[in-house]
Amino acid sequence: MKLAFLYAGQGTQHVGMGRDLYETYPAFRAVLDAAKVDFDLKKLCFEGPEETLSQTQYTQPCMVAFAAGVTAVLYEKGVRPAMAAGLSLGEYSALCAAGVLTPEQAIELVAFRGKAMAGAVKDRPSAMAAVLMLGREELQKCCDAASHLGVAEIANLNCPEQIVIGGDAAAVEEAGRLAKEAGAKRVMPLKVSGPFHTSLMAPAGDALEERFRSESFNTMNFPVLFNCRGDVMGQGDTIPGLLVKQVQSSVHMEDTIRNMAAHGVDTILEIGPGKALSGFVKKTDKSITTYAVETAEDLEAAVAALKGA
Known part of the structure; x- marks a missing residue:
């Protein structure tokens, strides 16, 4: 078995996400407790309101905190991937899983990213x-x-x-x-607050480029496939450069899935909430086995299946 983690993007968030994981796993709890944002992240995830949770500047740090928390529990239980990827903001979760970013750093970066994206097309229909x-x-x-x-x-x-x-x-x-x-x-x-991954997000790309000048990125512990390439880094690519490009250009998820298979991946664990990416995998390559983690029950079932494989 060659396992990859695939992290969900914006749109699958919902009120109550992570509550049972927070109550069950100290490792998950530690990630959310350490999150440094200018709002009550746990209250918004667990209690809403939905309309606030669905706003880009709030959705993004909540989703990455959820993903980083689940990853911490999986690692604690001995489940580690050979590679990872994520849809849109899920790419930050994948980089966090690979050790490039700390959970706190990833959450802070996507909080900044969410605000920059929300402001990129203000007053433009x-x-x-x-x-x-x-x-x-x-x-x-x-x-x-x-x-x-x-x-x-x-x-x-x-x-x-x-x-x-x-x-x-x-x-x-x-x-x-x-x-x-x-x-x-x-x-x-689609019910979204902006034209994400189009050239209209160029102001957000500029803001990220400036922000990244003061960030440090660690060496990857395993390969990450990037949205704007649909594959691993190419010669001359840099992580900050790819993240700047990502926010304002197409997400190649189908190519990412196909290239995971080409790299030998036969099992994908989607880290949610939601199961949208598992659906994309099944429609792209039916030979890949998929699991999805959104709840504590899901996590225990996935760990049992993967460690028994």
């Missing part, structure tokens, strides 16, 4: 939409044809059946209409 059952090239043509109305770009290449587009609201709406005409099965507007 924007949108994102998931397009089902239309190929990359066909969808790119739709985005190009809608560009006279503003920015319309491919933001997330999640799996063969789902691609997300984002940008200016009018351009995204037009690209979605053209996608339906081109044969897309469905076009679903």
Whole structure:
């Protein structure tokens, strides 16, 4: 068995996330207790309100704290991956798992990132939409044809059946209409607070680039596959450079999953909340075995299965 950890991104958060883990595992509790943010992270995770938890600047540190806490428990139980990746902000959780960032550092960085992303398109109407059952090239043509109305770009290449587009609201709406005409099965507007992973996030990229000048990044303990590459680091790449690029360019999740398999991964543990990434894995490569951890019960079941494999 060759195991990879895959960390969830924004959109799967929900009130109550992590409560049972916090009550059950001291290692999980220690991560959340040590989080340095300007709001009550535990109260927001456990009690909400939902509308606040769903705001980017709050979602991101809550999600990474959850992920780092689960990782700490898994490590304590002797479950370690050969490589890792994450969707969007989940990439910070993967870097934390690989020892590049400490949990406290990762939480602080995504808190900064969330604020920068929330402010990048303030007062500019924007949108994102998931397009089902239309190929990359066909969808790119739709985005190009809608560009006279503003920015319309491919933001997330999640799996063969789902691609997300984002940008200016009018351009995204037009690209979605053209996608339906081109044969897309469905076009679903997403409830998000900004056009993430598009060029409209360039101000957030600039802010991160400046922030990273004062950050130290440790050596990886195992490879991390990066969103903007869909693979491990290339020659000349740097971690800060890839994280700056990530916030304003497409997330190549389908390629990430395929490249994990090419690197020999046959088992993926999704660290949630949620099971969205397990769905992407199954639609991309059915030969990969998946497990997902959101609750203490999930964690115990996954540990038993993985240590018995």
